[in-house]
Amino acid sequence: MTGFGDVPQRLAGNSYVVDEDSHIAIDQDLARKTGDGKLLVRICPAQVYSENDDGSIGILFAACLECGTCLALASPGVLTWHYPNGGFGIAFREG
Numbered sequence: 001m002t003g004f005g006d007v008p009q010r011l012a013g014n015s016y017v018v019d020e021d022s023h024i025a026i027d028q029d030l031a032r033k034t035g036d037g038k039l040l041v042r043i044c045p046a047q048v049y050s051e052n053d054d055g056s057i058g059i060l061f062a063a064c065l066e067c068g069t070c071l072a073l074a075s076p077g078v079l080t081w082h083y084p085n086g087g088f089g090i091a092f093r094e095g
């Protein structure tokens, strides 16, 4: 027991300024061919990625923690990812 609360409690302290434009894009065909779509659904700690009924991958970019895990693990070309535009994105309140 650390006294800092569990992960959902700690994440709830963060705040977001959401841009209209997504900072994440996915090549759906390449994600399907490589299997990376399913990988992204499993590894994102914020559950940004979801698999749609047709097998395509949905992106809830507003929830992104900007941790970079998806970009580090996806095959080259599957993701286009950059930090949100200046002033947008997450502000961490708990480390």
Ligand code: SF4
Pocket: 024, 043, 044, 045, 046, 047, 048, 063, 064, 065, 066, 067, 068, 069, 070, 071
């Ligand atoms: S940067 Fe982190 S939180 Fe954001 S989509 Fe990728 S894995 Fe998820």
